[in-house]
Amino acid sequence: MNILSFAIRNVKRNWHRTLVTTSAMGFAGMIMILYASLMEGLFQASERNAVAMDLGDIQIHAHGYRRDPDLYTRIADANHLVQSLQQAGLHATQRLYGFGLAAAGSSSAGVQLRGIDLKNETTVTQIHRHLMQGRWLDRSDPHGVVVGRKLARTLNVKVGDEVVIVSQATDGSMANDLYRVRGILKSVGEEIDRAGFFMIAPAFRELMVLPEGAHEITIMRPERSASLEAATTAVKTLAPRYEVMSWRELRPLIAAILGLADTHILFALLVTYVAVAMVVLNAMLMSVFERIHEFGVMKAIGFGPGQLTLLVYTETLIQVAAASVLALLGGLPLSGFFERHGIDLSAFVSSVSFAGIALDPVWQAYVTRRSVVMPIVALFVIAGIAVIYPAVKAAVIRPVKAIYYR
Amino acid sequence: MKPLNANEPPHEHIVRLEDVSKIYQQGKIQVRAVDNLSLDIDTGDFCALCGPSGSGKTTVLNLIGGLDVPTQGKVFLENQDLGDLNGAEIARIRRDRIGFVFQAYNLIPVMTAYENAEFVLKLQGRPERECRDRVMAILTEVGLAGLEHRRPDEMSGGQQQRVAIARAIVTQPAVVLADEPTANVDSATADSLLDLMQRLNREDGVTFLFSSHDQRVMDRARRLIRLRDGRLGSDEVRP
Ligand SMILES: Nc1ncnc2c1ncn2[C@@H]1O[C@H](COP(=O)(O)OP(=O)(O)O)[C@@H](O)[C@H]1O
Ligand SMILES: [Mg+2]
Numbered sequence: 001m002n003i004l005s006f007a008i009r010n011v012k013r014n015w016h017r018t019l020v021t022t023s024a025m026g027f028a029g030m031i032m033i034l035y036a037s038l039m040e041g042l043f044q045a046s047e048r049n050a051v052a053m054d055l056g057d058i059q060i061h062a063h064g065y066r067r068d069p070d071l072y073t074r075i076a077d078a079n080h081l082v083q084s085l086q087q088a089g090l091h092a093t094q095r096l097y098g099f100g101l102a103a104a105g106s107s108s109a110g111v112q113l114r115g116i117d118l119k120n121e122t123t124v125t126q127i128h129r130h131l132m133q134g135r136w137l138d139r140s141d142p143h144g145v146v147v148g149r150k151l152a153r154t155l156n157v158k159v160g161d162e163v164v165i166v167s168q169a170t171d172g173s174m175a176n177d178l179y180r181v182r183g184i185l186k187s188v189g190e191e192i193d194r195a196g197f198f199m200i201a202p203a204f205r206e207l208m209v210l211p212e213g214a215h216e217i218t219i220m221r222p223e224r225s226a227s228l229e230a231a232t233t234a235v236k237t238l239a240p241r242y243e244v245m246s247w248r249e250l251r252p253l254i255a256a257i258l259g260l261a262d263t264h265i266l267f268a269l270l271v272t273y274v275a276v277a278m279v280v281l282n283a284m285l286m287s288v289f290e291r292i293h294e295f296g297v298m299k300a301i302g303f304g305p306g307q308l309t310l311l312v313y314t315e316t317l318i319q320v321a322a323a324s325v326l327a328l329l330g331g332l333p334l335s336g337f338f339e340r341h342g343i344d345l346s347a348f349v350s351s352v353s354f355a356g357i358a359l360d361p362v363w364q365a366y367v368t369r370r371s372v373v374m375p376i377v378a379l380f381v382i383a384g385i386a387v388i389y390p391a392v393k394a395a396v397i398r399p400v401k402a403i404y405y406r
Numbered sequence: 407m408k409p410l411n412a413n414e415p416p417h418e419h420i421v422r423l424e425d426v427s428k429i430y431q432q433g434k435i436q437v438r439a440v441d442n443l444s445l446d447i448d449t450g451d452f453c454a455l456c457g458p459s460g461s462g463k464t465t466v467l468n469l470i471g472g473l474d475v476p477t478q479g480k481v482f483l484e485n486q487d488l489g490d491l492n493g494a495e496i497a498r499i500r501r502d503r504i505g506f507v508f509q510a511y512n513l514i515p516v517m518t519a520y521e522n523a524e525f526v527l528k529l530q531g532r533p534e535r536e537c538r539d540r541v542m543a544i545l546t547e548v549g550l551a552g553l554e555h556r557r558p559d560e561m562s563g564g565q566q567q568r569v570a571i572a573r574a575i576v577t578q579p580a581v582v583l584a585d586e587p588t589a590n591v592d593s594a595t596a597d598s599l600l601d602l603m604q605r606l607n608r609e610d611g612v613t614f615l616f617s618s619h620d621q622r623v624m625d626r627a628r629r630l631i632r633l634r635d636g637r638l639g640s641d642e643v644r645p
Contacts (some may be wrong), residue, residue: 001521002529009516293511299572300473300508302501302529304494400473403508404464 003307006047007314014287022281022323025379028276029327030334032375034365035272036265038343041366043261045359050254052126053188055247056218058232060239061103065215071098071170074213075242082120086239090231093120093215096204100167100175102197104155107208111151113167115204124220129186130228134183142203144182148196152184163195169209177207186360231354255305265371269378276379277386284316285392293392296402305395312391313384324376332372338365419482420580420613421447422468426479428465428636439465440476441636447581447615450538452607454627455617463617466582471504472496484580501529505574505582507616509589512570519545519565520554523572524597527575530577544572548602564595571602575612585614588623600626 011018026056051057060081065073078094085092094113101108107277118139122128128136137146146161147155157163161181169175179199187193205211217239221231232246248255295308346361428440439463447453448471455463468474469481472488481488483503488496500506513522520541546553546595548568558566567587574582584603588596600623606612616623624630632639 001517006516013516061636294514295507296508297512298514298525300471300500300506301495302497302526304497307529400468403473 003171003310003314004318006317007311010065010287010311011315011318017283018319021279022319023326024090024279024385025276025320025323026326028272029323029375029379030330032272032378033372034073034330034335034338035268036337036371036375037331037365038363038368039261039265039268040157040368040371041339041364042359043258045364046254047258049188049359050251050258051220051247053130054125054127054192055226055250056124056220058219058235058244058246059250060217060219060235060242061106061215061243063243066243069097069215070209073216074215075217076213078212078214078217081217081239081242082117085217085235088234088238089222090235091120091123091220091222093117093124094201094217094302095121095218096201096208096210097215098167098204098208100165100197102151102155102163102165102354104157104161104163107155109151109154110166110195111147112191112195113165113208114196114198115201116198124218127185130186131183132186132190133385134181136183137198137200138182139200141182141284142200142206143177143179144199145179145320146183146185146196146198147181148185148193149187150193151195151197152181154194157181165207167208169207169210173209175207175209178385217314262370262374265374266378269375270382273378273382277382280316280319280386281389284312284387285393288312288390288394292402293395295397296399299397300399300403308397309391309395312394313387316383316387316391317380324379327376328372331375332367333366335367335371339367415528418448419446420449420451420479420484421445421615422482422485423469424480424482426469426476426481428462428469428474429477438504439635440469443633443636443638444479444640445523445631445638449613449635450607450611451613451615451629452604453615453629453631454624455615455631455633456619456624457633457639458619461633463619463633464585465634465636467585467615467617470581471506471583501526502577503580505577507567507570507574507582507584507587510563512573513566514637515558518555518557519550519561519569519572520566522558522569522625523576526577527574540576541572544576545569547606548572562590562595565597567591567595567599568602571599571606575606575610581613581615584614586617586619588618588620593622596620596623 059297060075062073062075075094082092082094094117098113100111100113102111116137118137132145134146138144147157155163159181163179163181165175165177165179167175185192185196188196219229228246228248232244236244272312299305299308317327342362342363342364423443423445426440426443430437430439443466455466457463469476469597470483474491475538481603483499486499488499491499491576517525523545524537524541527540529618542554545551548571550565550568550572553565554560558569561569574584587597591599603614603616606627607614618624629641631641
């Protein structure tokens with residue numbers, strides 16, 4: 001009889017204990033698959049919001065602009081550069097930035113003016129779909145603007161209200177004009193929420209007397225095709241005279257936090273599985289102790305210590321394997337449910353943010369290979385560690401003692 | 407393992423004890439379980455180790471079987487000094503050259519009679535076919551034909567001991583060591599087990615060394631070794 005079928009029979013022998021052990025492990029595994037999927041969802045949403053709403057994958061600036069965002073520090077051949085990036089298969093859009101003072105009624109606030117290339121911006125970011133109220137910018141409405149969520153509150157404006165902008169144009173003249181709020185954004189991120197003032201590029205150029213060039217070109221890989229590093233290198237060769245940076249370089253803190261997803265999930269797994277380890281340790285120790293005599297006889301007639309260790313391990317792994325099936329049968333549908341429906345947190349909190357990135361209040365799970373494989377692999381590893389002691393205990397049994405053990 | 411000297415006569419003494427003592431430390435007192443015992447067991451012996459409880463029978467069998475090591479003296483099995491061997495080598499000798507029958511609970515509960523009898527052959531890595539032929543022949547010989555698929559809890563105590571005897575002899579060991587093999591069964595069953603062992607000894611030449619404190623068992627032995635406080639009391643061979 002081989003070790004596997006021997007172990008299976010031993011596992012079935014005390015089926016009551018096996019059932020308890022296996023379902024405890026299976027339940028923990030199921031919960032951890034759900035937890036890992038929710039965390040994946042959180043990290044994915046954070047990255048998506050950081051990148052897809054504003055940052056893009058890669059940005060180009062004139063050297064020095066990021067340190068000192070001066071109206072005059074521009075990418076002169078922005079039109080041409082955007083074209084060649086698009087020819088290289090990338091999505092690219094140019095942006096204009098300026099600062100001004102906004103006033104509406106008796107309220108005022110400093111704003112970041114953003115001139116948007118309507119056609120190209122929609123290929124790069126999803127911000128045009130991220131409105132809380134009203135509608136996105138439109139070419140036929142040059143004085144219609146979209147504002148950040150907190151800014152709207154500060155200025156106390158609704159869709160349709162007027163806002164006056166005062167700034168200084170590139171020619172030194174006083175820039176001022178009257179705009180009407182077309183839309184108010186959902187939460188995107190602190191900067192845009194507080195100060196984002198979006199207008200179409202021609203309106204920006206007219207206001208600031210800035211006929212050509214752009215302050216920033218934002219690029220997105222189509223469908224996350226090439227690796228971020230490879231795409232960044234490609235962009236660098238296309239724009240050798242400018243500063244080219246990936247979003248990870250632009251926001252190292254966010255990149256670092258999101259890079260900790262693995263560590264985060266692993267840590268939670270370890271903490272939760274300590275309980276699992278206890279269950280396994282206890283169950284296997286009991287099962288070894290109640291078979292001391294039997295193991296003694298087996299060793300006396302030639303069953304080796306290594307084989308005994310293998311037997312105890314196999315018995316454990318059979319139970320972990322059964323528990324994994326339970327964990328998958330429970331955890332996958334459960335996580336799938338929360339992937340489709342999400343957990344609506346809006347009833348509890350007004351705004352949700354993670355690592356400084358504003359999030360949708362509906363928290364969705366995201367089932368990835370990692371969110372399924374890590375809890376299962378960790379279950380095997382933890383059980384494997386927990387059973388070391390019982391297995392060694394079995395291996396070092398001395399037959400002369402064990403056989404006369406009562 | 408040391409190679410056996412080819413010029414030596416082939417194991418006239420299968421087992422030899424030379425001035426063997428076994429001292430157990432029990433708290434502050436020392437217990438001399440075996441005291442300066444010298445003894446030979448020959449091929450084909452049907453030998454009973456007798457004496458009251460505590461006289462050292464189990465200890466002697468454990469020393470011969472390599473389950474325990476003597477405090478003093480030497481134990482030889484087929485001219486091999488067990489004291490010269492490491493743990494793995496002794497384990498191999500136990501597996502290949504010794505058959506064990508214990509007082510009770512000899513069998514692996516989740517295995518059938520067939521699988522229990524086959525267990526050591528499988529550990530030896532014998533081919534499937536050889537295992538089957540030998541196990542079926544032995545089970546028939548010990549009177550268990552038809553009960554191959556029973557598990558221990560589906561058999562009587564006597565039947566379980568028969569499986570244990572089958573398992574002990576299926577590997578054709580040099581000696582079968584049986585520690586009070588009949589102590590847990592009724593006297594009729596004990597008789598039939600002794601009949602079986604006697605027949606295996608006469609017909610197949612299996613060497614048996616078994617312990618007992620039961621007078622009727624002693625009466626059946628061809629050779630009777632009496633122990634008293636771990637020392638040799640008497641050693642008689644009967645016609
Ligand atoms: N592991 C042990 N530790 C201490 N004393 C022991 C141990 N095993 C046996 N003894 C003692 O050694 C003596 C002989 O025991 P044993 O060989 O079991 O005798 P028997 O089998 O004839 O009843 C007894 O006095 C017993 O108490
Ligand atoms: Mg005894």
